[in-house]
Amino acid sequence: MYELDARGVVVRERRAALGIQRITDGRFADALATLCGDALSQAVPVLACGMIGSRQGWVEAPYCDCPAGIDAIAGALTAVPGTALLIAPGLMVRDAAGVADVMRGEETQILGALPDRPVDQSLYVLPGTHSKWAIAGAEGILTFTTFMTGELYAVLRDHSILGRLAVAGVDNGAFDRGVRMSLREQAALTHDLFSARTLPLTSELASEGVGDYLSGLLVGAEISAARAWAAGNSAAAAGVTLVGEAALCERYRRALTIAGVETVQGSPVAAARGLWRIAQHAGMLPS
Amino acid sequence: MYELDARGVVVRERRAALGIQRITDGRFADALATLCGDALSQAVPVLACGMIGSRQGWVEAPYCDCPAGIDAIAGALTAVPGTALLIAPGLMVRDAAGVADVMRGEETQILGALPDRPVDQSLYVLPGTHSKWAIAGAEGILTFTTFMTGELYAVLRDHSILGRLAVAGVDNGAFDRGVRMSLREQAALTHDLFSARTLPLTSELASEGVGDYLSGLLVGAEISAARAWAAGNSAAAAGVTLVGEAALCERYRRALTIAGVETVQGSPVAAARGLWRIAQHAGMLPS
Numbered sequence: 001m002y003e004l005d006a007r008g009v010v011v012r013e014r015r016a017a018l019g020i021q022r023i024t025d026g027r028f029a030d031a032l033a034t035l036c037g038d039a040l041s042q043a044v045p046v047l048a049c050g051m052i053g054s055r056q057g058w059v060e061a062p063y064c065d066c067p068a069g070i071d072a073i074a075g076a077l078t079a080v081p082g083t084a085l086l087i088a089p090g091l092m093v094r095d096a097a098g099v100a101d102v103m104r105g106e107e108t109q110i111l112g113a114l115p116d117r118p119v120d121q122s123l124y125v126l127p128g129t130h131s132k133w134a135i136a137g138a139e140g141i142l143t144f145t146t147f148m149t150g151e152l153y154a155v156l157r158d159h160s161i162l163g164r165l166a167v168a169g170v171d172n173g174a175f176d177r178g179v180r181m182s183l184r185e186q187a188a189l190t191h192d193l194f195s196a197r198t199l200p201l202t203s204e205l206a207s208e209g210v211g212d213y214l215s216g217l218l219v220g221a222e223i224s225a226a227r228a229w230a231a232g233n234s235a236a237a238a239g240v241t242l243v244g245e246a247a248l249c250e251r252y253r254r255a256l257t258i259a260g261v262e263t264v265q266g267s268p269v270a271a272a273r274g275l276w277r278i279a280q281h282a283g284m285l286p287s
Numbered sequence: 288m289y290e291l292d293a294r295g296v297v298v299r300e301r302r303a304a305l306g307i308q309r310i311t312d313g314r315f316a317d318a319l320a321t322l323c324g325d326a327l328s329q330a331v332p333v334l335a336c337g338m339i340g341s342r343q344g345w346v347e348a349p350y351c352d353c354p355a356g357i358d359a360i361a362g363a364l365t366a367v368p369g370t371a372l373l374i375a376p377g378l379m380v381r382d383a384a385g386v387a388d389v390m391r392g393e394e395t396q397i398l399g400a401l402p403d404r405p406v407d408q409s410l411y412v413l414p415g416t417h418s419k420w421a422i423a424g425a426e427g428i429l430t431f432t433t434f435m436t437g438e439l440y441a442v443l444r445d446h447s448i449l450g451r452l453a454v455a456g457v458d459n460g461a462f463d464r465g466v467r468m469s470l471r472e473q474a475a476l477t478h479d480l481f482s483a484r485t486l487p488l489t490s491e492l493a494s495e496g497v498g499d500y501l502s503g504l505l506v507g508a509e510i511s512a513a514r515a516w517a518a519g520n521s522a523a524a525a526g527v528t529l530v531g532e533a534a535l536c537e538r539y540r541r542a543l544t545i546a547g548v549e550t551v552q553g554s555p556v557a558a559a560r561g562l563w564r565i566a567q568h569a570g571m572l573p574s
Contacts, residue, residue, distance in 0.1 A: 055488075096473055099482040100489045130481065147477040148447075155442040160435075186383055188512035189476055190434045190505065194417065195386040201342075202387045218477065225475035 001035040002272035006286075010272050012039075020051050020058075028058040032085065040084070045284040047275045049088040050105030053078060058085075063092035063102060069140035070111055074281035088278055093143050101146050105271070106132045106243075110141055112274030113243045113266035123230060123240040124266070125256075127219075127248045129154070133226045135235045145229050147222040153215055162196045162214055169208025172254070177205075178216020179255045182224055189221045219255045227259070241266045288322040289559035293573070297559050299326075307338050307345075315345040319372065327371070332571040334562045336375040337392030340365060345372075350379035350389060356427035357398055361568035375565055380430050388433050392558070393419045393530075397428055399561030400530045400553035410517060410527040411553070412543075414506075414535045416441070420513045422522045432516050434509040440502055449483045449501055456495025459541070464492075465503020466542045469511055476508045506542045514546070528553045 003012035018031040033040060040046065053061030061078035068091055077086040090104035106126045113124055114136060121137035129151045134144035157163040181192055196214045199205035205213060230236035239262030242249040246268070253263045267273055279285050290299035305318040320327060327333065340348030348365035355378055364373040377391035393413045400411055401423060408424035416438045421431035444450040468479055483501045486492035492500060517523035526549030529536040533555070540550045554560055566572050 095478075095482075097468060097471065097479075097482075099468075100485045100491070101481065102485055102488065145478055146481045147475075148480045149477055151447050152443075152477060152480075155446045156439075159442045159446050160438050181384060181386075184384065186515070188434075188515065190436055190439060190508055191382075191432055191512055191516075192384075193435045193439075194388065194433045195382075195384075198387040198389055201389065204387070221477055225478055228473070228475065229478075 001039075002269065002275070003039050004272060004276055008273070008276040010269050013269075013272075020054070020056055026058075028052070028080075029083065032083070045086070045279050046084045047077070047086050047088065047279055047284075049108040049271065049275060053087040053090060054104055057087075059087060061087040061089045063090045064107075066091055066093035066144065067139060067142045068107070070277060070281050072140070073107060073111070074278045077278070077282060086282075088275070091141060091144065093145075095145060101144065103132055103134075103144060103146070106134070106144075107141055108274035108278065109243050109266075109270040110134050110136050110274070111277050112270035112272065113241055120238070121233070121235040122238055123235050124243055125226075125240045125252060125263075126243045127252045128244060131222055133229065133240075135230065135233055137235075145226065147225065149218045149222045153218050156193070156214060157211060162193065162210065165197060165200055165207060166210035166214070167207040169206070169211065171206065171209035171212045174205060174209030175212040175216040175219075175251070175254065176258060178213040178218075179220035179223070179258050180216075182217050182220025183259055187221065187224060189217065192217055192221075215251070216255065219252060220259075223255055223259050223261070227261075239263055243267070243270050288326075289556065289562070290326050291559060291563055295560070295563040295567075297556050300556075300559075307341070307343055313345075315339070315367075316370065319370070332373070332566050333371045334364070334373050334375065334566055334571075336395040336558065336562065340374040340377060341391055344374075346374060348374040348376045350377045351394075353378055353380035353431065354426060354429045355394070357564060357568050359427070360394060360398070361565045364565070364569060373569075375562070378428060378431065380432075382432060388431065390419055390421075390431060390433070393421070393431075394428055395561035395565065396530050396553075396557040397421050397423050397561070398564050399557035399559065400528055407525070408520070408522040409525055410522050411530055412513075412527045412539060412550075413530045414539045415531060418509055420516065420527075422517070422520055424522075432513065434512065436505045436509045440505050443480070443501060444498060449480065449497060452484060452487055452494060453497035453501070454494035456493070456498065458493065458496035458499045461492060461496030462499040462503040462506075462538070462541065463545060465500040465505075466507035466510075466545050467503075469504050469507025470546055474508065474511060476504065479504055479508075502538070503542065506539060507546075510542055510546050510548070514548075526550055530554070530557050 001014040002010050005011045059080045076089040091107045092102050110124050118138045124134045126132040131147045131149045135142045243266035256263050288301040289297050292298045346367045363376040378394045379389050397411050405425045411421045413419040418434045418436045422429045530553035543550050
């Protein structure tokens with residue numbers, strides 16, 4: 001929860017383990033009250049984004065089709081009956097195979113990470129359970145694509161033979177090695193993953209490095225596929241803006257540097273800035 | 288456990304949940320006695336292959352380097368002290384990136400699946416947790432490669448959001464669709480996996496089809512990478528021999544047919560035939 005002053009500056013921030021998977025019996029209103037406290041009783045706009053607007057959330061907010069400008073997003077807010085809360089829409093786009101891709105919450109972070117007056121289109125990377133790569137600029141969010149990198153890492157680490165062989169540890173060199181393995185032309189992820197099993201077997205990788213090596217393989221595969229996806233778009237020629245949690249972004253910065261891609265770190269309060277901009281464009285703020 | 292007569296014909300077969308992960312306190316001898324019963328007391332050769340020879344097994348059997356002829360394999364049996372048991376070696380090969388790849392047990396199945404007098408080199412596919420593709424012929428097993436297809440399927444089905452969205456069901460059409468998705472030129476597995484999330488969201492795939500669609504995506508990715516691996520070898524031009532459990536081989540036959548690859552089904556007792564051939568070449572049988 002971010003509380004912003006009249007100029008859009010974050011004056012208070014609160015985090016709580018109240019994601020939609022923690023809410024039982026539909027007690028979303030209680031969670032909102034817990035998060036916001038006194039702020040809710042003031043006559044200020046209350047905006048949310050992300051999974052709270054999913055089918056499993058409080059009230060389902062529709063998806064806007066890409067390309068989606070900020071006015072389209074701000075014009076598609078969904079009100080939660082009986083509350084002051086408005087939920088931002090998610091975004092949907094069709095990939096080259098005609099399959100829908102979706103995001104919820106990241107669209108708001110991207111809007112918040114955009115410069116005040118964007119000139120060119122640019123690449124935004126939001127690492128996570130379902131990593132997003134988006135092309136955005138003055139026109140809003142043009143297109144995006146998803147990679148299940150974080151979820152694959154979690155299930156392989158926690159439930160596969162690769163995780164059973166791993167010993168806790170931090171090994172940046174192993175991470176880099178995994179990235180390079182996946183960036184090579186002949187890379188094939190479902191084969192290369194097995195190297196996280198065989199390299200320790202032949203004493204060519206320490207057990208303490210298996211986790212980071214696995215992470216590198218997956219992040220490298222994401223970067224390789226994302227570059228193919230972005231190829232041909234003018235945004236691909238420039239560097240990328242990383243948006244998200246600092247330690248995870250640092251990991252992607254390492255990997256992207258190996259791939260020869262320059263990175264800049266986006267605003268640490270991109271979500272708050274994005275919600276502010278949506279509220280502005282929705283006419284909810286005094287101009 | 289297979290019991291073979293003097294001509295190498297399987298006269299008895301017994302299966303039990305006595306894999307190495309079920310054995311506690313190193314009670315391998317008890318498991319062997321349970322499996323073999325009276326047969327052990329006869330003065331006959333007793334041969335095993337697979338994970339029983341791994342570091343986590345009874346006695347570690349070394350890996351033979353590829354190419355490995357049947358004489359090399361038969362010459363590298365490891366005796367288990369205090370028993371009549373001999374364990375076949377595993378195989379090791381270095382892939383194009385210089386990383387070790389390994390198999391244990393599949394080498395014996397491949398030897399058993401080879402024709403009596405192989406003429407050309409040919410492709411053998413052994414689907415499973417860690418699927419193996421091998422090129423073998425008169426010279427034995429030339430090379431092979433591993434794909435973690437089965438394990439990826441299991442962890443994604445049991446522990447990811449894709450599994451949570453799936454409803455039990457059989458849907459061959461969904462399987463075929465997943466295969467085609469992964470066979471297309473622009474395929475990118477960590478992105479395409481997300482389509483198993485979005486297609487049901489947009490009502491373009493029934494929840495009952497998610498499991499088979501996911502399976503198709505993974506098998507298709509394996510076939511695509513395996514064909515790139517085999518490209519340039521004369522064996523790649525011919526069809527492949529499928530070795531393993533019938534239902535799983537049928538699934539691969541479907542997928543390979545979509546990819547335009549002809550298949551033949553290998554011997555259903557390939558492991559028993561392979562052990563027999565190893566025993567022959569080790570001079571353990573009356574000639």
